[in-house]
Amino acid sequence: MRNRISKRTKEKHQKAIRNVIKGLSRKVEVYKQPKKLICPNCGYDKFTDNSTGKCKYTPVQALLKQQEWEAAGNTTVKYKWFSRGRCPICHGRGYLEILRKTWIDALVIWDPSARGYGNSMTYTPAGSEGSTIVQLKTDPRHFDLLKNSTKLLVDGIECKISKPPLLRGLGIQAILILTAFTTDKPSIDSDEIIKDYT
Numbered sequence: 001m002r003n004r005i006s007k008r009t010k011e012k013h014q015k016a017i018r019n020v021i022k023g024l025s026r027k028v029e030v031y032k033q034p035k036k037l038i039c040p041n042c043g044y045d046k047f048t049d050n051s052t053g054k055c056k057y058t059p060v061q062a063l064l065k066q067q068e069w070e071a072a073g074n075t076t077v078k079y080k081w082f083s084r085g086r087c088p089i090c091h092g093r094g095y096l097e098i099l100r101k102t103w104i105d106a107l108v109i110w111d112p113s114a115r116g117y118g119n120s121m122t123y124t125p126a127g128s129e130g131s132t133i134v135q136l137k138t139d140p141r142h143f144d145l146l147k148n149s150t151k152l153l154v155d156g157i158e159c160k161i162s163k164p165p166l167l168r169g170l171g172i173q174a175i176l177i178l179t180a181f182t183t184d185k186p187s188i189d190s191d192e193i194i195k196d197y198t
C-alpha cells in the first residue's frame with residue numbers, strides 16, 4: 001500500500017514537471033549534422049575527394065540553368081560557368097554542405113549549479129573553461145535529434161552538448177535532460193557581457 005501511494009505521488013510529481021516544461025518552455029534552435037550535396041555545377045570526384053575542376057555545362061547552358069533556377073523562385077547561385085580552377089559554387093570542394101536546423105520546446109535553466117539544480121550533472125568540459133552551462137528539459141522524443149546535433153542556439157547564444165541527453169523517469173512520464181555549454185566567446189565591455197558576433 002505504501003509503495004502504491006509513493007508511486008502515485010511520484011507520477012503526479014513528474015506530470016507536474018512536464019506541465020511546467022510545457023508552460024515555461026522556450027524555442028531552442030537545434031542544428032543537425034549538415035547534409036552533403038554533390039555540387040550541381042561541377043560534380044564530385046570521389047577518387048580525389050574534390051571538385052572535378054570542370055563545369056558540367058557550357059557557358060550558355062550554365063546561364064540557362066541559372067535562369068531556370070531563378071524563375072522557380074530561388075535567389076541563390078547554383079550554376080555558374082568557369083573555365084578552369086576553383087568552382088565558384090562549391091569553392092573546389094565538389095560538394096555543398098546544407099545546414100539543417102529545427103526547433104524544439106525546452107525548459108531552459110542557465111547556470112543550474114549556481115541555482116541549486118542538478119549539481120551532479122553539471123561540469124565544465126575540458127577546454128571550455130569560462131563557458132556557461134545550460135540545462136534543458138524537454139520531451140524524450142527529441143533524444144536522437146539532440147544526441148546527433150552539432151550545436152544549439154539557446155536564447156540566441158551558441159551552445160554545444162557536453163554529454164548525451166539523460167532520460168529521467170519512465171514511459172510517457174519521462175523527461176529528457178540535456179546539459180550544454182556556451183561556445184560563444186564573450187567579450188567584456190565595461191561590466192556587461194556582450195555576445196561576440198565576429
Ligand SMILES: [Zn+2]
Nearest residue numbers: 039042087090
Ligand atoms: Zn562545384
